[in-house]
Amino acid sequence: MIPDAYGDLRYLDPGIKFDKSWDEVNKFRTRDVICIPAIFKGEVMGVVQAINSNGDPFHESDIPPLENISRFIAYALYHARLYDELATLKGLEKEKAEFMRVLVHELRSPVATAKMLVSTILFTMKEDPQITPSLTKIGNRMDQLLILVEDILHMSRIKSGNPLGEISVFDLVAETNSTFEKYLEEAGAKGLDMKIKLPDRPVKVRIDIHGYRLILSNLISNGVKYTSTGSVIVSLKQNNEWAILKIKDTGMGIPKNDIPNLFTEFFRATNARKSQIIGTGVGLAGVKELVTRFGGIMELNTEEDKGSEFIIRLPLS
Ligand SMILES: Nc1ncnc2c1ncn2[C@@H]1O[C@H](COP(=O)(O)OP(=O)(O)OP(=O)(O)O)[C@@H](O)[C@H]1O
Numbered sequence: 001m002i003p004d005a006y007g008d009l010r011y012l013d014p015g016i017k018f019d020k021s022w023d024e025v026n027k028f029r030t031r032d033v034i035c036i037p038a039i040f041k042g043e044v045m046g047v048v049q050a051i052n053s054n055g056d057p058f059h060e061s062d063i064p065p066l067e068n069i070s071r072f073i074a075y076a077l078y079h080a081r082l083y084d085e086l087a088t089l090k091g092l093e094k095e096k097a098e099f100m101r102v103l104v105h106e107l108r109s110p111v112a113t114a115k116m117l118v119s120t121i122l123f124t125m126k127e128d129p130q131i132t133p134s135l136t137k138i139g140n141r142m143d144q145l146l147i148l149v150e151d152i153l154h155m156s157r158i159k160s161g162n163p164l165g166e167i168s169v170f171d172l173v174a175e176t177n178s179t180f181e182k183y184l185e186e187a188g189a190k191g192l193d194m195k196i197k198l199p200d201r202p203v204k205v206r207i208d209i210h211g212y213r214l215i216l217s218n219l220i221s222n223g224v225k226y227t228s229t230g231s232v233i234v235s236l237k238q239n240n241e242w243a244i245l246k247i248k249d250t251g252m253g254i255p256k257n258d259i260p261n262l263f264t265e266f267f268r269a270t271n272a273r274k275s276q277i278i279g280t281g282v283g284l285a286g287v288k289e290l291v292t293r294f295g296g297i298m299e300l301n302t303e304e305d306k307g308s309e310f311i312i313r314l315p316l317s
């Protein structure tokens, strides 16, 4: 508490002196001042200053109400700082994604060219038991590599905040069916029972259809990939507010401890890592990002060795 700012303040600190410049600019006379540190979680976030008490000069009894105010201000300053830090991190995250996108894009064309050459050789050469099987394997591996490159490319595009395509009102029914059909062959080869349940009426959502395809194909491909026996069931419904998409499988499920990290890029559950099943752990991170971008909600019910059900709610248009 300072009774007169223009007085001798050396009793507070030998080096302290009031800076009158603000007063001079504003034609103001600072008289008495009260300063309260704004503290949050033990850290001084700033100082709250009250100047020129109305009527009587500031008194000890003014401290408690000002302390209350300073606590709110400290809390607000703390959040403002967190927000700044978050904005910086988000910026860095975008740069990282953009870098990945360029890198992977550069990787795609040599792989695609090599794959084309392998296919051409296989097509033109005479079948040779010494070479043909190995070349076919190389071709298949390159296909896998291309899928991987495409996945990472899509994901980086999503992460760097680039729109995927045009956002407009789409009926999800036909799209769900055609994406589902792409997995019938792979699931059939594993002996899985694939089912789809679609409504009779259109389910209209404002969405980028390419993004929806990515959500769906990632979830169905996971269902097929992580299920060795039983079924994968895809269903689409709607209620008053939401389009509700469910992908349910009877596969390996996800251990409880891994669930919190499941939507982090490159994370794979412990049981999946121990298995021979190949994956990069980028699919679900992208699905989560897209669902959030479309104003949707994602839910997961899963039990290890029993199966998993991913539920996506997207707002109806
Ligand atoms: N239906 C599922 N059943 C069991 N585990 C699953 C299922 N879906 C996802 N997971 C677990 O979540 C992890 C992350 O899934 P995600 O789709 O992101 O990656 P991935 O399948 O490993 O690789 P990719 O990026 O090629 O899709 C998987 O590695 C697996 O551990």
Ligand SMILES: [Mg+2]
Pocket: 218, 221, 222, 279, 281, 283, 284
């Ligand atoms: Mg996957």
